[in-house]
Amino acid sequence: MLRLYHYWSSVCSQKVRMCLAEKGLDWESRHVDIFAFENYEPAYTKLNPKAVVPTLDHDGNILIESNVILEYLEDLFPDQVRLRPHEPFARSTMRLWLYNSEELAHWNVNVCSHNLRHARRMDQRYSHEEQMAAAMKCPNPMIALRLKRRLAVGVSVEEEDEAYAKLDYLLDQMEQRLGEQRLGEQGLGEQGLGQGPWIAGSMFTLADIAMAPMVNRIEVLARPEMIAPARRPRVADWWQRIQERPGYRTAFSFKNPDSNDPVKR
Ligand SMILES: N[C@@H](CCC(=O)N[C@@H](CS)C(=O)NCC(=O)O)C(=O)O
Incomplete structure (x- = not known):
């Protein structure tokens, strides 16, 4: 189970x-x-x-x-729709992008989400004192300190801009990755790290799954132009193909149980 x-x-x-x-x-x-x-x-x-x-x-x-x-x-469940390539270099590329999804994407998406989403939700439900009391109960010092600092000074425009710049830097790498052609890749077939259409090559992998929510969040935040076709055609095309997948639709249509939540997507 x-x-x-x-x-x-x-x-x-x-x-x-x-x-x-x-x-x-x-x-x-x-x-x-x-x-x-x-x-x-x-x-x-x-x-x-x-x-x-x-x-x-x-x-x-x-x-x-x-x-x-x-x-x-x-x-x-390796045989139930395979999501990890066998070929070592394609596999390492998949793992690099799993890492990128955490190290670069998640942290910066979190900063950019604070003012527009997180603070709105918490302020609607709780007073400043109640939020501070909750932060005191959090046993993870990294999360607790981040919440306390945000309650004290918020997330500044400069901090947000810096986070968006880091996301830009990551999206540039993704644009490049999706267009890369590795010499001698012919014949590697499904396992090869050829030119897209997915992050680790021709096979849809865990790397695409790990990046999908990050790109989705960038779209719903204040700067969807970051993934517009005019700016990053390969990322935009990837994003379009991700959204067409039944797996994406199922996962992202999970209903918000709180109908009073000011955040709808
Ligand atoms: N590296 C962790 C990060 C998990 C994480 O930070 N989750 C967020 C939601 S995406 C969370 O639970 N935040 C709660 C909080 O900050 O209080 C993972 O990938 O599972």
Whole structure:
């Protein structure tokens, strides 16, 4: 049995939901309202000491970290729609982009989401004091300090601009990756790291799944022109193809259980 602890619009949860959908796996949902601070409750942090979503429970094996969960699902169900190439260089490219999705994309998307999404939600529900009290309960010092700092000074325009510049830098690399032609790639077939159309070459992989929620978030944030065809034609084309996939549609249509949430997408 696969049980996923997740939040409807969390990018890291979307990654795992998309992987489950692409593989056609059944799973049980445990929605964790991170804007009601349910992820800081001891019952949850016992499972996930980092106090973040997602967490996967597979027959009592508890997994955290979305990229680790993606690879675990691939290890468990390798034949149920393969999402990882065999060829070592294509596989390493897939892993590089899993890493990029966390190191560069997730952190900066989080900064850019704060004013438009996160603060609006929390301010609608809780006073400043209540939010500070919740931050005090968070056992993960990185998350707690980030929340306390944001409650004290917010996210400035400069900080946002810096985060968008880092996302631009990553999207430039993605544009280049999707157009790269490796010498001698002919004949590598499905495993080869040829020119697209996917991030690790001709095969749709976990790397595409890991980047999909990040690009989706950039689109719903204030700067969708970052992925417009005129600016980055290959990324725009990739994004179009991602959105056409039934796995994307299933994963991203998970309903927000809170109808009063000011954030709709
Ligand atoms: N590296 C972790 C990051 C998880 C993470 O930061 N999740 C966010 C939602 S996308 C979260 O739970 N935030 C809760 C909080 O900041 O209180 C992963 O990939 O699973």
